[in-house]
Amino acid sequence: MPSIGIAGAGILGRVLAWRLVQAGFKVSLFDSDSKHGNQGAVWTAAGMLTPHTELEASNAVFELELSALSRWTSLAESLTGLVTLNRGGCLVVAHPQDTASLAQFNQVLQHHAARASAQAEHLDYAALKDLQPELAERFRKALWFPQEQWVNPHEVMHALATKLLEAGVEWHESSPITTLSAYTLQTPHHTYTFDCVVDTRGLGAKEAWQGFRGVRGEVIEVFAPEVELNCLVRLLHPRYALYIVPRPHHHYVIGATQIESEDSSPISVRSALELLSAAYSIHSGFAEARIVALRTNCRPTLPDHAPHLQVERGLLRANGLYRHGILLSPEIAYQLEQQLEYALC
Ligand SMILES: Cc1cc2nc3c(=O)[nH]c(=O)nc-3n(C[C@H](O)[C@H](O)[C@H](O)COP(=O)(O)OP(=O)(O)OC[C@H]3O[C@@H](n4cnc5c(N)ncnc54)[C@H](O)[C@@H]3O)c2cc1C
Incomplete structure (x- = not known):
């Protein structure tokens, strides 16, 4: 079988590697980080798989995201026992003054009404109380998107590492790629040749993409034993958009800022204050929560905020997964595999 060298073992690199080993390719993975490291944007991501509630921000990739969402079902099935695909839905709320x-x-959704699955259910107070009683203390109505899902990206990354190693993938960790070209990958000490090279280095491949930029995002993970939420929650606010993503055992990820800066330094006081006070405004139980982690990274972004592929003989590249890379990875991996027939000639 042809040999494939993948540069970048982030979410896209690992999902692609998993697709390719299952199809019988001989795969080698290279990353400057360790298998359980935290350099890639994936380690900061909240893991929302939410095409509908992101429609306002990602109109251009909505259909791509729907396709990606259905691919997540089979990806999660292939990782059964290691990964939970949460199908808990998403509530969208706003404080009375907002x-x-x-x-x-809702108007934006109506505008896309032709895309039938973008419709939301309108919940009145009784329905909201029935669905998520703790939110009825502060909100009188909500929009409900039962089709929205989420994963824990850390769980997915560890699961993929386990499966890939079991399948015999050659994993070069702490191996930064210094030069990448058709058929060839170079690390500081070796040159490797393959039947095809795939570049999935995200921010690390900046030089290969015109107009590429990183968009800073910050999230906070808390342990909140007084909070019992079992669906995604989005708070609409005139100045920022906040979401809360449940993790097991009363952990919650609160996110995320979106700042036009390629700065991955630790979270700012302002962002932390805004995220935490917005969470507290949703549920008073967050007052006594414990802060478990503060995470910052940059989203790999192209000018049109959509992912793109570059295809040539012996070399494929994909980048620009922006704020939807966890959701989009299975779809982009599929598209890359489709291009292999040409790239391998
Ligand atoms: C705050 C925040 C929240 C987010 N939330 C969500 C969400 O809820 N849902 C969603 O779908 N998406 C979300 N995202 C977006 C998602 O994280 C990214 O789109 C996705 O991680 C991009 O995947 P990638 O594989 O292209 O890049 P990455 O995940 O960044 O992986 C790139 C890999 O390449 C490696 N690398 C870089 N340079 C080199 C080199 N020279 N040599 C070898 N290896 C190298 C890195 O170490 C890394 O492992 C979020 C992002 C942020 C920052």
Whole structure:
């Protein structure tokens, strides 16, 4: 079988490697980080698989995201026992003084009404109380998207590492790629040749993409034993958009800022204050939560905020997964595999 060298073992690199080993290719993975490291954007991501509630921000890739969401079902099945695909849905809420934001959000959805699955269910107070009683203390109505899902990206990354190693993938960790070209990958000490090379280095491949930039994002993980939420929650607000993603055992990821800066330094005081006070405004139980982790990274972004592929003989590249890379990875991996027939000639 042809040999494939993948540069970048982030979410896209690992999902692609998993696709290719299952199809019988001989795969080698290279990353400047360790298998359980935290350099890639994936280690900061909240893991939301939410095409519908992201429609306002990602209109251009909505259909791609729907396709990706259905591919997640089979990806999760292939990782059964190691990964949970949470199908808990997403509630969108706004405080009474911000109901204009909720109306505006709904208007955007109406605009896309032809895309039938973008429809939300309107919950009145009784329905909201029934679905998520703790939120009914502070909100009178909500929009409900039962089709939205999420994963824990750390769990997915560890699961993929386990499966790939079991399948015999040659894994070069702490091996930065210094030069990448058709058929060839170079680390500081070796040159490797393959039937095809795939570049999935995200921010690390900046020089290969015109107009590429990183967009800073910050999230906070808390342990909140007084909070019992079992679905995603989005708070609409005139100045920022906040989401809460449940993790097992009363852990919650609160995110995320979006700042036009390629700065991955630790979270700012302002961002931490805004994220935490917004979470507290959703549920008073967050007051006594314990802060478990503060994470920052940059989203790999192209000018049109959509992912793109570059295809030539012996070399494929994919990048620009922006704020939807966890969701989009199975779809982009599929598209890369489709291009292999040409690239391998
Ligand atoms: C705050 C935040 C929240 C997010 N939330 C979500 C979300 O809820 N849902 C969602 O779908 N997406 C989310 N994202 C977006 C998602 O994380 C990214 O789109 C995704 O991680 C991009 O995947 P990637 O594989 O292209 O890049 P990465 O995940 O960044 O992986 C790139 C890999 O390449 C390696 N690398 C870089 N340079 C080199 C080199 N020279 N040699 C070898 N290896 C190298 C890195 O170490 C890394 O492992 C979020 C992002 C941020 C920052």
